[in-house]
Amino acid sequence: SSEERSSVQTLLKQELLEDDWDIYSFHINSTVSSRYATTVITSRVANRMDQSKEIAFHVQIPKNAFISKFRMMMDGEVFDGVVKTKERAQQQYTQAVLLGQSAGIVSSVGRTMEEFKTSVTVAAHKKVTFELTYEELLKRTHGKYELQIHARPMQPVKDFKVDVHIHEKAGIRFIDVKGGLSTLANAVTKTHADKQASVYFYPTVDQQKTCERCGEQGLNGDLVIVYDVNQDNGLGDIRISDGYFVHHFAPSNLPRIPKNVVFVIDRSGSMHGRKIEQTRAALIHILNDLTEDDFFGIICFDQDIFHWKRELVPATASNVERAKEFAQSIFERGATNINGAVLEGASMLNAQSREGSASILIFLTDGDPTAGEINLEKIQSNVREAIAEKFPLYCLGFGSDVNFEFLEKMSLQNNGVARRIYEDSDADLQLKGFYEEVATPLLTDVTMIYVGGSNLTQTNFSQYYNGSEIVVAGEITDNNIETFTPQVVAYSVNRTVTFSNTSGSTDHPSETVTENLLQRVWAYLTVKQLLERELLLSGPEKEKVNKEALELSLKYSFVTPLTSMVVTKPQGEKSVLHKPKEGVTPLSQGRALLGSISGYPILVDHQTTSIVGTILINVFN
Template identity: 75%
Template sequence: MERAVLQITLFGLLLALAATQPNKDNWDIYSFHINSTVTSRYATTVITSRMANRMDESKEIEFHVRIPKNAFISKFRMFIDGQVYDGVVKGKEKARQQYTEAVSRGQSAGLVSSVGRTLEEFKTSVTVAAHKKVTFELTYEELLKRRLGKYELQIHARPMQPVKSFKVDVHIHEKSGINFVEVKGGLALADAISKTYADNEVWVNFYPTEDQQKTCTSCGEQGMNGDLVIVYDVNRDSGLGDIKTSAGYFVHHFAPSSLTRISKNVVFLIDRSGSMHGKKIRQTRLALIHILNDLSEDDHFGLITFDGSISYWKRELVQANQRNLESAKTFSEDIRESGATNINSAVLEGASLLNAHPREDSASILILLTDGDPTTGVTNLEQIQSNVRAAIADKFPLYCLGFGFDVNFEFLETMSLQNNGVARRIYEDSDADLQLKGFYEEVATPLLIDVTMSYNGGTNLTQTEFSQYYNGSEIVVAGQITDNDIGTFTPQVVAISSSKKMTFSNPNGTVESTGTESADHIQRVWAYLTVKQLLEKE
């Protein structure tokens, strides 16, 4: 069989595929299958769409799917008239140059672009002869991240027409055992879903009929366009965690339970510049009041608002007792928007407030909420990032929450990553206050600080030092075992937990190999984390 090459360019810019989009009425999707296999939290998902041109002339047929933002495409193929066309994934810079050239030559080209909170979309199209068929096959992979005590496998289906053979098959295998499994989302039709359990495995099957494809929450006469979300967690202990090894590689999942929470020191930096007017500032005030209600009495906190100038609620961290919380809520309700945006001064003041009031064996957190670029004070982005790194000095994480699509999210993301935190985009819609509160819940209960993961006999390790570990989350480290000698491989975790140093280790002193069956899986997790962290450093 002859193998041809299809140039697929993948990048993050939203571009038009062609001057005129194909008309979906010109083709028939007669089969749409999604098969997802999850092994030890690592998911490989294959979308296979079979389409036919029912017209008496050649037509352009479009393949258009959505995948999770944290996933990467590992394979794309098309099958047309006995030929296999393999996709070639290009880097961002090459993609910019080659995309337009490919389209102008009449070649098929694909693209990836952001479409919302959790998804990116992949599009491509190809011209198919009259009464011929085409099969599209897209494979993507992702490491599921544990948040609030659960993993979520998100599958988005949008054939946008009822399909005669529509199937979603999910197989989850967790050696440590599966604690619970739930199915939710706009496509979750109870009559079309089945779950099967066996030891450490579960199968979820979703086979809606053509009629059912028009009746679910995210369905209509045009078919389905929504999510099927499989939520689960695994059984775990309070010790060293789950370590899998095979063929010279290892993956370590660390999520101890039954630990005493650590009190925290948290400072909120609230942008009150003019661009926050209207719904943004109202939702921010509402979310802040919700968050204040969730503080524990042994927590300490501070509030700073900023536009072109800085305003303190109090110039020191105070205990989250009833009197202080009521005062802080009154302050929050009175936040009004005006003026420019001095992000540099705000973050430096927040860092100074945390540094000036250290508390032994507590976790400090700095949270910035803004919707705009710096417009006054220091406005050079690299200079701001340098100033912030010097002020924080790896003492605590900085979390940046960017409000809306106009925010310079790349700047916030870089600043967060440089300071052991993460950035989240807050979408300006009816539940923005719940998004803010939901983020806070992820960091609301620190259990460990100054976490150091060490692996005697390990090499080429992914990140091994973490400033904090939160309840409901998970730390994942992967690497290679030196000379594939598992007998000398000794993992250990050292951290601080509520006023004492803790050491997590294997009481038997040895780690058993999980065999060769999952060798490729473990190596791919290592590669996934290595590449992801290298990209973050870039």
């Protein structure tokens, strides 16, 4: 009845009024040096009620980042998170799970961000401060770096500030501010002078309610800081400090290498509707971008393999037009023969002369193999044997149902990368954007050499593309800068090229570098690459790499697939912080009883595999 509805609405209003907790300060401070960003989010919250209240901390962080610090401060006490092995964190969890403690979850919320949530009980008229720190190495794509900051404090905040400070020894070529929050132009201040740049975002309470996607709950959007540095067309930018070095190599004044590219497109039944339409649109765009000295081929597949041409053809205007007509005729049907399709693409590239050119295999699918060879390990073995390290394989996984781990492993085994294509209205632009990253090869068979260096990150790269960057870090043996000699040897168009330190581009340690910064960059890169290598290994080799990655994760307090962060909260509550696999959906799928450990029941949230009643930050590949 209308009376009942009115009564319910009154109760809801009273409940909202009673739920009086106030975020009176929300600061995000990000410092970027040598493309390495350390971001600290600090939220100060007051419980205005006459009774204790559970208060939430709810932020979004980049997927590529490692959380390195989390603390809560209440009544003059500091509660710090401690990174431990998963096993030790699990033991603390089992002791606390029956106490019904508040949960902390990190869950995937889209293409580039993850959501971290936790909460704590705060006494009447008391305050709590949450502080989260995460670190990431910014990746250069399309000739720029992007620092993404998401602001969603869940209410308008009187003292809201975002401060970004960038220092780059090479000099900052340009800096721009984008994202939905950049529409609040009056709240953004930008400064830029040679090696230093800053961005300040100080929106008023009224502005926090009026931006795109904002409202009574305050800000909800991204601030994206876009910049590039002055690129040295020689050896690049090398920074040295405290016995470590970081080398950024991104020359651009090189002749473009013609490419041989084969597109292998899934046209099975699961690609029906918007997926196949967007794939066709992207392929037509990409074909328009080929140049006449490129050679290309197109294969589409279901349970059978369909060639546009049996061999690669030059990208002349007439060939491109005919290929676009073929692309328009690709429609979904049938099963999924991944093994046969990728092997046929490799065979076409192997039959093409690679003299003075760069070969690339691009494979797009949205599902698992259901025809031909369906054993995943056998497919990976077949593909690895067919490619034999002669060219990279790039796997594009379309949509949420694809077996991304399978694609990621197959790409890594063949000097490529896997990329998830999100099933959104701009999926065709995502596909085109990925292609543009590899559209202009400038070097192949790149070898980074460091005489007098040790404990190096990856030093061999099959190809280097315009607009990207190669980053290598390592230690300087005995901290002897005099004997440290960096060099890059690579293959350009029909010739070998060597980059050496003839222009004195190597940094001198007297230049100000934040304490341990380069060491942390080295640790970050090393852990990331060890985790990738672990995917490809088995037996004692896998255990050795796993142990090395674990030791570094613990030493540098990185929350990785091998570690968890345990937080001792007020009243002795123990919490463990958890982070999901790439592509896992947000926490919204309900809960199930998984089993028990030491007699304690374990509640697990579907999709995120997060333990309810704890704060668990676990990172999975």
